[in-house]
Amino acid sequence: MVEKEIDSLCNQYGLKPTSLSDLMLKVNFPDPDIEYGFIEEENALYLPLYEELNASSSLSGIEGDFQGYIRFILDPEKASSEYLADFFNNPLGLKIRKAWEARGFILKPEIRASEEPAAVISEDSALHDTSGDASFAGKSGFPGINSSLAANEIEFSGEAPVENICAESGESSVLSDAAISLLPGISSLPNVDLYSLTHSKLYLPDLQVQLEVLKIKDITRELISQLSVFECRLSTYPKSITHIRKNLELIREAVKLANDSDYILELIRRGESKKLEFKSTLRMNLITGKPDWNIEHAVLKTIVAYLNTDGGVLLVGVSNSGEVLGIKNDGFPNEDKFLLHFKQLIKQHIGLNYAPMIEYALVPVNGKKILEIECIRSDEAVFLKPDKNDEEFYIRIGPSSERLTGSKLIEYVNRRYKGKTG
Template identity: 65%
Template sequence: MVEKEIDTVCSQYGLRPTNLSELTLKVNLPDVNLERGFVEQENSLYLPLHEERQAVSSLYRVGMEFQAYIQFILNPERVNSEYLADFFNNTLGLKIRKSWLTKGFIRGPEGRLVPHELVPDSSHGSVPEALSRRAIFSGESEFAAAAPVIDKSGFAGRASVEDMCTELDGSIDLFQGQGAPILAENSHPSMTSLDFLMYSKLYLPDFQAQTKILRIKRLTEELISQLGLFKHRLSIYPKNIAHIEEKLELIREAIELANDSDYILELIRRGESKKLELKSTLRMNLVSGKPDWNVEHAVLKTIIAYINTDGGTLLVGISNTGDVLGIENDNFLNEDKFLLHFKQLLKQHIGLAYAPLIEYALVPVNGKKVLKIDCQKSDEAVFLKSGKNEEEFYIRIGPSSERLTGSDLLEYVNRRYGRKPD
């Protein structure tokens, strides 16, 4: 599921997915003989293998919990370690880290990694269930290449994991030749293949964008601090108060637009659900190239279904595969004409009495405008007036809008609203 989300976000920004193996020059496992487990090196990522701890780019921030971390020395031409640590601590990165938990990295009652039975990986042949106690956290493991390719027969012909580790004098090469990556832990021997970790898909903008994002984040933190101080002093009646208000309003509008745009992209990545539906157009049939009532009807019935169930969001100008099309395909002269047409559809087929339940606006997304429609649930049954004497009732069931008629309609309305429909 998370890989699909990464594919979508990469597609939205014109990037290809990457992974840690493409970004990493060297991997160091924690060494209990070192006071802090690792030797501080430039552009390092310290990655915890359970979600309770933060990924960090400084050994100082690892503290004495170093046994719960792995150190990745990153290619400074590809990635900024501070950016990647921040990525792994945010929503998408946390989802990726959570998916790693299923591969054998678990948290014990004292908050440390504990032994875990290895799940055999059929792609690597037979794998023993436990490590020899001779395999310990120590030494350094270098990659043979920037992006090594794992030989899926990496474990073939090896009698045991102990045989693999003996010749290393306690060090474990994560990529022995072209074999599968291995991780062992001191005192509490456990093991798991690192394939899943090293080759899990990641979203990564180019290095210039990473630097700019970090700069903006620092600026944001600085602004928050300055705004807090300004708010505290505001009652003293500062000079140029009108000028200050104007500037703050500009900042607010810019941030609001950016948030709305990013929120829509996030919704698209989640995919259609009970509370989200995507429509390519408001009125235009993209096959015939002509306005089509059936297209308008599909939009309206979704709105009715949301109102009659638990509310939801409809995005017009997004294909069902998540491509941002914008409202241009509806061929209106301008945005005002588009919004006026939509308002007329609501007035004619739903009724202005329910307008307070329907909020809508055009939001810029990837250089195009998308109609975002947020619907609240109603306290009474709402019908779609599809014809002169015909009314239709819809509810939301999963990711689709379903029409109820006859006894099903009576039962639903009576159960939900405690009365029969008018």
């Protein structure tokens, strides 16, 4: 499920999937002979084995819990450790970390207590699969586990053939009961299938974008701090209050648009449902290349169905598969004409008295504009009027809008609205 979400993200943002194996130069496991488990190095990602811990780009950020981390030294030409640490602490990164555990890449001690052998790096593991672009070379081991292992570091060496990192000992390289100090309440360390973990999919922008994101985050934190100070001083009535208000409104609008864009992408990732539907266009038949009432009718019946059920969101300019198409295919000369046409459709075929229940706006997504239509539940039955002499009634059943007629319509209206109609 998480990999599908990552694939969807890659498609929406135009990103290529990657993995830790593509980004890292070497891996370090904690060394009990070193005070904090590791010696500080540049561009290092400290990845936690427990979801309760945070990823970090500095040794000081792991707060002495070094026994619960693996360290990755990243290629400075491919990735920023600060960006990746932030990524693995955000909701999607946390999902990926939980998926590693669910798939057996990280097995906690309580799971490993059974007789079932854990997923580990061994001679029989997928580590011998030479299909990957990146590979391990050199010696490795977790300190205090296999005394014959000569090092606790794995180097990553691009296109070289995959070698068994446990070749010298003939044993598995796993985290288990060790001489390492443990987290409170934990009696042993987890097993780690390092190959599968480092080769599982991630989605990341290129290095330039990563660094730009970090700069924007710094500006955001600075802005929050300054706004906090300004709020405290506001009661002194600054002379430039009008100028300040206008600039704050511009900032608010910019942030709102960015948030709306990310919100729309999150909706698209979820896929169509009872309360979410996608339409490629508002009026244009993409096959004939001409405006088509049937396309408009499909949009309007979805809106009516939302009003008659429990509300929902309709995104116009998004294909059924979740591809962001934008509204340009509808062939309007500008955005104002597009919105005016939509308003006229509501007025003519549903009624402006229901307009307060239908909020809509154009939202920029991936360099294109899509129409977001959000409907709330109506307190009375709403009918679609395709022409002056006809009325149609729709409700949402699952991810589709279904028409009710005859006795079923009467029964639904009486039960839900007590016979009240618009």
